[in-house]
Amino acid sequence: MEAASVSIPVEHDDHHHGPPEANRSSRVDPQLLGMLLFIISEVMLFAAFFTAYFFLRVVNHDAWPAKGTSLPIPVAGTNAAILLSSSLTMHWALTSAKGGNRRGMKTGLLMTFLLGMTFLTVQINEYVHIGFAPHDTAQGSIFYGLTGLHGAHVFIGLTLLLFANVRAFRGHFSPEAHRGVEIPGIYWHFVDIMWVVVYSTVYLL
């Protein structure tokens, strides 16, 4: 005989008014896993833009950058340094949060945020002075497309960091509960690494 389920009658707990605690079938933290999956799909979004870049630059065999234009490699390089150092401050913030060092956590978060803002400001400034527009050539389009997509991600990262900052300065987070620092941090590192990829392919190669 097949039994769908066997159950032993146990007295029913009438005061039970919330959902039962879910079983944890994996050691991975759900939020962390969610963020990692989200990053995978973000990577694919960049991959699609890089496909466009590949077609416009490699398959089309056109000059890069378009004739009569040049890319400010040193400026963008400085920006890369800024962004990479913000990864270090982010890491510092997280280590401090884990170690119960609130001052370190707050300073780290704030510095990361300010460095990210600096990056965006420099990038906008670069756009203003670069001397070509997205609607000039296809090369211009994909240059603005890729760097703009990245810029948008910096903006999202900054928004998350802003939340983390607000919460940190309002007294949240502790050595036991610091997911709100950790998860935006992971996203921020992703944004940084992505800039290394964008910078190398668009500016250096």
Next chain:
Amino acid sequence: MSTAVLQHPPPTTPQRRPLAAKLKAPGWYRVLWTTPLGFGLCYGLVTGIRAVSGYTPVLSGKAITTTSLIGVPFAFLIGLGAFDYWFYWAAGRRTRPEDHSGHGAHSWRDYFRVNTDHKVIGIQYVVNSFFFFLVGGLLAELMRAELASPGAQFMSANSFNELFSVHASLLIFLFIIPVFAGLANFVLPLMIGAPDMAFPRLNALSFWLLPIAGIMMVASFLAPGGAFSTGWTAYAPLSTNVPLGQTFFTIAVQFAGASSIATALNFLVTIITMRAPGMSFFRMPLLVWANFSTSLLVVIATPFIAASQFLVLLDRALGFHFFDAGSGGNVVMYQHIFWFYSHPAVYIMMLPGFGIVSEVLSVKARKPIFGYRMMAFSLLAIVVLGFTVWAHHMFTSGMQAWIRIPMMITTAIIAVPTGIKIFSWLATLWRGILRVDTPMLFVYGFLTMFTLGGISGVMLAMIPIDIHVSGTYFIVAHIHYVLFGGSLFTIFAGVYYWFPKMTGRMYDETLGKLHFWLTFIGFNLTFGPMHILGLQGMPRRVADYASKFAGLNLFISIAAFALGLSTFVFLYNVISSWRGGPRAGANPWRALTLEWQVSSPPPVFNFDTIPTVVGGPYEYGVQDAVHGIFQPAVSAGGGSGGSGGAAGVGGGGDGPAGTAHGPARE
């Protein structure tokens, strides 16, 4: 397991709340002012920027519409309350303690709220999807009316283009993909013994993005220049040059896509981290496996269609030159990016159906699924191979010729895992004790029709044949054999199968069977002859045709109307049974999987205690087989995997399913 639905006092919505409070609280009153406010902001922003940067004219309807299509939905969502919790969280304010008022539905009104209960969301999804199914179907009937005889009947060629574009986009992005997500939303957490999805608020948000996308697509008919008219594929540079309606598509796809990705992520995290103790991966029902695979596809592939539409939007709205060959753009690039999503997408539209078929078939044949592990592995094989075949849609696109042969070979190979599944289902039927009711009939319909669609697919994989029939009605026939005969039949199977679980009522079996036969016959009469038309060279997506095709087309149009009418049988059955059908028991199909071990409809929090899984999900006809037990398993209850005993003590009560199940053989 207690069947007693945990009764909550209905959410505290005193009838007479002051208007000011209503306007402030999340809900439709707040929507009433946030949405116009959002529009005003978009209007001001665009006009301001244009004025400052000296564009003429300062007032641009196009620019305002484009911006509003992006901005207004957010204003709507904010009004409805989809973001409230996160706003509180982000501001570091005290988030309101979870009072579970977002759980369960007490009246139909609760389905129009941001509800975090996966069962409510599942029903929201399914009903919303079927609404757009009806709209899309109506558009198809209009097309068939136009095609009933050669020449123009009652619409212009461009109106016809609008019809097939909106038809396909609605049915793909607003019906097939989300309805599967909806069914899984309802049953998947129950099946794996979880109280809800991993991220209930994200789940609610994912749902509310869908009506937005759907309304946007339909609203494109109101745009100056008409709805989008470039097909669901929206090839550039056509799509970068047509009137404003195209922008509605471009942006609606972003909302639908975001919804898909968020749900997929939610499913993956739920499946990985929230399975009941003892439910190892190889004890998961195949529906769970199927949604696991689908979600992987969605997370990896969907960003590509998002990107393709971003690029089109940039070309359209800001004058970029991605697809303008004159300025160094590349048009074939669009197709590569689009199909790198959209081939995997055809599996996004099919794999969940495979899962439904496995559930129904095994229960109705009272036999374990043949080759369970092979079934799971072939799903994963399809996920991997699905990314290697995209250019089979581009054999005639003028891409580099050398890509063709590898793509032909991979396309032929991908039919192998699909074939494995078909044969496993057939082997499951072999010597089973078959109960051929409505869900099973639809499964039979699926098995036969999908196989035909797969065969025409393999034909299309062969380059010479494809060059001959690409862009003809043969493709239309193939699409509909796989999507209608394949996906839609599994959807019907699933809806009938879980109808008692979702509503607590039984549908009418006779009407169900009638619905099946009308659909099955109508479907074949409609789409079967399209193979012939295609081979004879009748082009797809054209409003007019040569008079030699007149006979078959008239025949098809008549069949299509009959097919359309069959839907009313379904609607009548579902609506009347939901309102007044006989009460369904907890487990009318005598199924083993966990969703059937709780009452119908399930209690608000699914389980009192999380069950413990001690065996496979399909051990029908096997002596003393047990899948899940509602007691803390001591020392892993005779099974491997899982943390036995972790299920928490207490709970229990009389299992609605109880131990007493009829003998395996009827």
